[in-house]
Amino acid sequence: xxxxxxxxxxxxxxxxxxxxxxxxxxxxxxxxxxxxxxxxxxxxxxxxxxxxxxxxxxxxxxxxxxxxxxxxxxxxxxxxxxxxxxxxxxxxxxxxxxxxxxxxxxxxxxxxxxxxxxxxxxxxxxxxxxxxxxxxxxxxxxxxxxxxxxxxxxxxxxxxxxxxxxxxxxxxxxxxxxxxxxxxxxxxxxxxxxxxxxxxxxxxxxxxxxxxxxxxxxxxxxxxxxxxxxxxxxxxxxxxxxxxxxxxxxxxxxxxxxxxxxxxxxxxxxxxxxxxxxxxxxxxxxxxxxxxxxxxxxxxxxxxxxxxxxxxxxxxxxxxxxxxxxxxxxxxxxxxxxxxxxxxxxxxxxxxxxxxxx
Numbered sequence: 001x002x003x004x005x006x007x008x009x010x011x012x013x014x015x016x017x018x019x020x021x022x023x024x025x026x027x028x029x030x031x032x033x034x035x036x037x038x039x040x041x042x043x044x045x046x047x048x049x050x051x052x053x054x055x056x057x058x059x060x061x062x063x064x065x066x067x068x069x070x071x072x073x074x075x076x077x078x079x080x081x082x083x084x085x086x087x088x089x090x091x092x093x094x095x096x097x098x099x100x101x102x103x104x105x106x107x108x109x110x111x112x113x114x115x116x117x118x119x120x121x122x123x124x125x126x127x128x129x130x131x132x133x134x135x136x137x138x139x140x141x142x143x144x145x146x147x148x149x150x151x152x153x154x155x156x157x158x159x160x161x162x163x164x165x166x167x168x169x170x171x172x173x174x175x176x177x178x179x180x181x182x183x184x185x186x187x188x189x190x191x192x193x194x195x196x197x198x199x200x201x202x203x204x205x206x207x208x209x210x211x212x213x214x215x216x217x218x219x220x221x222x223x224x225x226x227x228x229x230x231x232x233x234x235x236x237x238x239x240x241x242x243x244x245x246x247x248x249x250x251x252x253x254x255x256x257x258x259x260x261x262x263x264x265x266x267x268x269x270x271x272x273x274x275x276x277x278x279x280x281x282x283x284x285x286x287x288x289x290x291x292x293x294x295x296x297x298x299x300x301x302x303x304x305x306x307x308x309x310x311x312x313x314x315x316x317x318x319x320x321x322x323x324x325x326x327x328x329x330x331x332x333x334x335x336x337x338x339x340x341x342x343x344x345x346x347x348x349x350x351x352x353x354x355x356x357x358x
Contacts, residue, residue: 013321019110021321028117028313028323040125041265042280043132045215046291046342047300047334051309053091054152055299055337056084088152089301090333094127096120097316097327105324113323120328124311127330129282130358135298135334136289137344137355139181148333157181157297158339166340169205180343181353189222189288189347191235191272197290197343198275204340207274207292214275215263216290222347223269223279237273263293284356288345297342301333 014020067075098116100108135156140146142161146154158164160179168174180200184193198214201207207214218226229235242259259271263278270277275290283289291297302309308331316325336342346353 016107017109021113021323024110024113025315025321025323027114028326031117031121032311032313040128040132042217042282043128043300045217045264045266045278045293046132046136046289046296047298048296048337050089050299050301050337051304052089052299052301053148053150054086054088054335056086057337085155086152087299087335087337087339088148088150088154089299089335089337090146090148090154091301091303091331092333093329093331095327095329096123097325098323099316100324105321120313121311124328124330128332131332131334132298132300133284133289133358134355135336136342137284137287137358139353139355148335154335155339156336157342157344164339166204169203172203180340182343182345183351183353184345184347185349187347187349189218189225191229191237193288193345193347194226194229194272194275194277195236197288197345198273200343201290201292201341202274206295206338206341209294212292212294213263214290214292215266215278216272216275216288217278217280217283218288219283219285220279220281221285222288223277226272226277227270229272239277240271242268242270242276284358286347287356288347289342290344291342292338295338295341297336297338299335299337301335303331 013022069075098120100116105113138156139159140154140156141159142163145156148154157180158166158174158178159181160177162176164178165176166174166178182193182196182200184190186193194216197216198207201214206212227239227241229237229239231238240259243261259268259276262268263276266278266280268276269279311328311330314327314329315322316327346356
């Protein structure tokens with residue numbers, strides 16, 4: 001039986017087709033840097049990065065008015081009543097490992113090893129997307145609102161609860177019954193639904209500033225219906241195809257500019273009234289989500305230490321190579337930071353709002 005000390009020459013160094021495992025490991029590190037720099041476009045549409053555990057958002061009502069000046073008197077003093085609401089953001093840790101047997105590593109090609117890395121990136125993309133959608137579509141009540149590790153309450157959008165009265169905007173006041181979790185009232189989406197979603201956001205002052213938009217995300221199943229909306233058929237607005245839409249024939253003329261082909265690296269398929277329309281197969285069927293682009297409704301929280309942000313990969317301790325048994329890890333959480341900057345809708349003929357199964 002051979003005896004002695006194992007040397008580096010005994011360690012598996014290449015794949016079956018001769019590609020260095022060291023070079024593949026470096027590819028892992030390089031691709032993670034690129035991956036973390038460009039988070040999912042859908043996540044970017046709704047979220048703003050933060051390292052804070054929460055934010056105190058002012059809920060001040062409109063201030064006092066000026067009074068008519070008198071010759072000898074002095075004006076009354078004004079004092080803004082600031083009522084901040086602390087909105088908490090969660091932070092959780094997730095991980096997964098890639099483990100290979102010696103037989104696999106001995107006979108695997110470079111592409112087979114890279115495929116495992118690609119699968120980890122796809123799993124991370126699904127994880128982020130799912131958490132963003134859950135934070136957006138989940139309606140909580142006073143009794144069911146979670147609390148983060150720092151003791152701050154995690155809120156949803158304006159939900160009609162007794163403690164959810166939005167601040168006044170442009171002379172318009174709101175009651176505690178104000179709700180951003182809507183039900184369409186019909187079995188299929190119609191033009192009034194898109195208008196209502198848009199107005200629910202813009203009446204709070206979101207999505208109407210210079211260069212700002214309201215964007216409505218939907219599944220292509222709803223997108224096909226939306227493409228048929230016309231004022232001539234009783235809808236509030238005409239659907240207008242974007243600049244990236246396939247060529248088409250029409251006897252009508254478009255007054256004004258066509259909507260852009262993209263917004264935030266997401267393809268825009270058209271516009272409806274003030275809203276730009278985006279569709280994605282990962283968006284839940286039977287639901288619509290609208291957001292303002294200038295002020296993001298959700299906060300994407302990561303750790304205060306930079307080395308613990310983003311998707312990380314750490315080497316395994318197998319004697320063959322660090323790539324064997326490597327661990328992927330990410331720490332993040334998603335919470336609402338601007339309760340009026342988004343609205344969601346369930347397409348249903350009746351009943352109360354319930355979140356989609358994600």
